[in-house]
Every structure is written in structure tokens, then in C-alpha cells.
Amino acid sequence: MTADWPLGLVELKVLDLEREVEFYERFGLTRVPGGAGAATLGAGTSAVLLGAGGGPLLRLKALPGGRERPRHTAGLFHFAILLPREEELGGFLRRSLEERLPLTGTADHFVSQALYFDDPEGNGIEVYADRPRREWQYPNGRLNIGTDHLDFERLLRIADQPQPRFSTSTVLGHMHLNVSDLDTSQAFYESMGMELMAEAGHVMRFMSWDGYHHHLGINLLEGRDAAPIDAGVRGLQSFEVRGLDAPRIDPDGIAVTPPES
Numbered sequence: 001m002t003a004d005w006p007l008g009l010v011e012l013k014v015l016d017l018e019r020e021v022e023f024y025e026r027f028g029l030t031r032v033p034g035g036a037g038a039a040t041l042g043a044g045t046s047a048v049l050l051g052a053g054g055g056p057l058l059r060l061k062a063l064p065g066g067r068e069r070p071r072h073t074a075g076l077f078h079f080a081i082l083l084p085r086e087e088e089l090g091g092f093l094r095r096s097l098e099e100r101l102p103l104t105g106t107a108d109h110f111v112s113q114a115l116y117f118d119d120p121e122g123n124g125i126e127v128y129a130d131r132p133r134r135e136w137q138y139p140n141g142r143l144n145i146g147t148d149h150l151d152f153e154r155l156l157r158i159a160d161q162p163q164p165r166f167s168t169s170t171v172l173g174h175m176h177l178n179v180s181d182l183d184t185s186q187a188f189y190e191s192m193g194m195e196l197m198a199e200a201g202h203v204m205r206f207m208s209w210d211g212y213h214h215h216l217g218i219n220l221l222e223g224r225d226a227a228p229i230d231a232g233v234r235g236l237q238s239f240e241v242r243g244l245d246a247p248r249i250d251p252d253g254i255a256v257t258p259p260e261s
Contacts (some may be wrong), residue, residue, distance in 0.1 A: 006209050007172045008240025008259040009049075009056045010079045012123055013063040015234050020060050021048050023120050027101065028092065028166045032056050053168025057081070061237060069122070069235045074178050074226045074252035076236035077219060078116065078124030082173025083166065089113060089129040090159025093152070098162065106150040111136050111143065111213040113150055121234055128173060136213065143213055145198040145206055175239050176217035177254065180226040184251045185218045192241065192248075192256070228253035 014020045025031070029050040051057040058079075069075060083089050093115060096103050105116040114128040137144040179185040182205055186196065194207040197214055203221065206214035220226075229236065229252060238247075238255035247257040 005171050006215060006242050007174070008242060009051070009059055010172055010175065010239040011059040011061060011237040012076070013066060013234050013237050014060050014121055015063060015066050015068075016121070017045065017048065017060055017062040019120055021050070024050050024058060024060070026099075027117075027119075027125075028052075028164065029058060030165055052081075052166040052170035055168070055171070057170070057172050063232070063234055065232070066234045067230075067232055069233050070227075072223050072226050073229065073233070074180050074222065075229050075233075075254070076123055077176040077178050077217065077221065078126045079175055079239070080114075080126035080128055080173040081166065082171050083127065083129045084169040085160075086113060086129040086131075086155065087158050087160045088163075088167055089115070089127065090155040090157075091162045092127060092166075093155055094159050095162035095164075106152070108148040108150045109213075110146050110148070113155065115150075123235065124176075126173075126176070130213070133211075143198045143206075145200070145213055172239070174215045174217060176219070177236075177252070178222040178226060179218045179220065179252050180224065180228070181251070182218060182220060188250050189216055189218075192244070226252070 029052060032049040032051045032054060047059055047061045049056050049059050096115065102117050103115060104118055107114045112128045112130045114126050117125040119125060186205060186207065189207050194209055194216060196205060197208050198206040204217065204219040206217050208215045236254060238257050240257050240259045242259055244256065244258040247255055249255055
């Protein structure tokens with residue numbers, strides 16, 4: 001999955017780097033060998049790279065003097081960690097319940113099964129596993145990405161033994177953004193080769209490459225004309241897209257960059 005997967009890593013600006021690193025290591029990520037802050041986390045550390053099986057997935061960057069994110073602003077709704085199998089998701093669900101990880105919600109989206117969390121600074125996280133593509137439905141020509149109750153009992157029944165770390169095939173599955181205008185954001189990401197896969201009312205759209213259910217969600221849940229991201233405010237800084245030849249800035253100030261070599 002990882003060799004041709006279009007997304008790289010996501011970078012978050014954080015107010016308390018040590019607390020955030022401790023959370024994500026407990027959550028199931030590990031420090032990437034050779035990455036920033038891989039060995040020690042001291043007063044001089046400005047960034048830490050975390051991933052699964054050595055592959056980078058998340059960079060946490062200290063934001064000295066940073067501010068909390070206000071309401072009615074664009075930015076991160078959640079970033080999503082894609083696990084390779086639903087049995088691993090079941091094992092992670094079991095561990096989440098046993099260790100009281102900050103589970104905020106669950107859903108069956110018909111194309112996937114998902115668990116939702118918040119980190120200590122309020123950044124949203126989805127952990128999910130896809131259903132086989134042969135089970136995806138396309139009523140009226142659009143992919144059906146809905147929301148239904150997750151079958152907890154089945155997921156726990158088929159669960160792998162809980163593991164303290166995510167498996168090596170884990171990737172950044174998708175990004176979901178609060179945006180100021182759906183049409184403007186859609187046009188920007190279409191210019192990068194994405195296509196619209198599904199809509200939810202007039203407030204949410206899902207886009208992807210190569211027929212995937214979505215590599216990107218965009219929504220108006222912070223309101224139309226939400227303010228662009230601010231360099232001095234904690235939250236999303238950027239995310240990587242493979243195949244880009246140069247960094248780009250989306251209409252809400254979010255950096256979309258090629259992976260570092």
C-alpha cells in the first residue's frame with residue numbers, strides 16, 4: 001500500500017511538544033529512526049517525527065508562544081490513520097477501551113469503519129479500515145459515504161490481539177479540512193488531479209485520486225468564509241502529496257508539499 005499511496009505525512013504545530021509526543025507514542029506511533037527528536041526530547045527539540053514501522057506519518061513542530069485555534073477558522077477537522085485490516089482496527093478498538101484512549105466517536109461509513117479521537121490539544125484523529133471496493137455502492141452515480149452505527153460487537157469479535165504499535169502497512173489515509181468555501185477548495189484540489197467522489201448535503205465533499213473513496217474531505221462546519229489558518233495558531237501546518245513538483249498553498253493557507261527527499 002505504501003509504495004504508491006499518494007499521501008505522505010501531516011505536520012501539526014503544537015503548544016506542548018513533550019505532551020503531544022507522549023500522547024502519540026501511547027496512541028500507537030513510534031519515533032522515526034533518524035528523524036528529528038528520535039533519540040531524546042529536550043529543551044532544544046523543535047520537532048519530532050513519528051510513524052509506523054519506520055515510515056513517517058506525523059511531524060509535531062513546537063510553536064513557542066502559540067495561541068489556541070479560535071472558532072470560525074479553517075484548518076484541521078481530522079487526519080486519518082488507515083490500518084490495513086479490519087481485524088487490526090478491532091484490536092485497536094479493544095486497546096482503546098482497555099487503556100481509555102480519548103475515543104470521541106465511532107461510525108460505519110459503508111466504505112470503511114472508523115474510530116474518532118482528539119489529541120490533548122484538540123486535533124482530531126480518525127483511525128479506520130476500509131471495506132473491500134467490491135462492496136462500495138454508487139447510487140445515482142455517486143459513491144455512498146454515509147454514517148451508520150458501528151457494529152462494536154462484531155469488530156471486537158474478529159479483533160486481532162491488541163498491539164501497542166500500529167503495523168508497518170499503516171499510512172496517512174486521508175485529510176479532512178475545515179474550509180471557507182467548498183467550490184474554491186474543490187477547484188484547487190481538482191487542479192492537483194483529484195475528483196469529486198461524494199457529497200453530504202451542502203456542507204461536506206469528498207475527493208480522491210484513482211477512484212478511492214476519499215483522500216480529502218472538505219467541510220463548512222466552521223462556517224462559510226472561515227478565516228484562513230494563522231502561523232501563530234496551533235493546529236495544521238501542512239500535509240504531503242507525492243507527485244507534486246513544488247509546494248502549493250491552498251485557498252485557506254494550508255501548505256501542500258511534496259515529500260522531503
